[in-house]
Amino acid sequence: MHRFSMAKHYPAMQPLLALSMQVHDGGRLEPTLQQLVLMRVSQINGCAYCLDMHSKDARAAGETEQRLHLLPAWRETTLYSEREQIALAWAEELTELAHGAVSDALYERASAVFDEDALVDLTLLVVAINGWNRINVAARNIGGHYQVPKAKAA
Template sequence: MNKRIDIEKISPKAYDAICGLENYLQSSSLPKIFFELIRIRASQINGCAFCINMHSSDALKLGETHQRIFLLSVWRETSLYTKEEQIILAMTEEITLINENGLSDETYILAKNVFNENEIAEIIMAIITINAWNRIGISTKMIV
């Protein structure tokens, strides 16, 4: 597989705009591992090997276990994830697969019971951001 264009070089202002979203998320009060779980799960759904590799490595550096990363695609079938993580993963799947039904009222209500509005906004922005990165990675054939 040959890499295609380098968007960072060809369109640096657009690339920097997405980096701005990443920088915004760094100031979040939510645990950093929440964002890595979002990034890995969305990347699994979208099939972005580059992002799965990067964010699995980043999660391990944060102390995440191999087992939880290996089982992330079947998170509903295990008790390894907290209630908060389960809600975040449900949001990730529903927003990533927005063409199916979008973020359901049921999942949104669960989120409102656990997270404040600012945290929900940050979770949604994290999901949107990794989906943008996945589309860049896949369409430009970024390689691991």
Template structure:
């Protein structure tokens, strides 16, 4: 395997810009529990072990249950997710997989039932952000396991 590039050290300005988006999203008004779920779901789709490890730890630290984390990959069949969460997860999957057929009209329609225009833009920005982090972590082979929630 080729040596890893510490992308956060090589391009600190770019990483700071991405962290600026994360700061915006943290304060945008969307539920933090919802943001954790979409970060986890996109990371599952993208096969990003580093981000799955990180966001599972953060979700647990914020009070998310083990059961919901375990069932996230099968959210359509698990009755423990709210309709708003289901709309967000469907939106997450469609935006993450946009190259496979764009965002279906029905997914957009359902998302608009549960999210205001601003919320849907913010949700989309959160999906854009996690997809970016996933691609960096996968491409530069970030290793899962070392992350500690809350800087611990």
């Protein structure tokens, strides 16, 4: 079960929460694009708690079941816009850092569809969800019980 209580250590998590909220509320990234990125990074990191949360938040933001189901194979479908595809590729490269860097080729593609402020927000979104994934995985927080806040569900 749980290894430690996130609620007990909530004050220590305030900077990560503030970062997450700033990016979410910044208005530079569409809510559905944000949720796709949060879902994809959480899939890579195997964070059931975050997958539960963000799949429900994505649906509340208007995302379709089909796009959520096909997200692990986003390269194999035409359901995602060019902007979404680039955001997903950026999120994957930044999360996995297989070669120790995000490629110049991807940066060129990303900077063609995101202005600098939006690209920084996208980067910070990926940094934040990687942090949340790692905290939840370390704490062994389980998925399946998240409830969408009424403000998001409306």
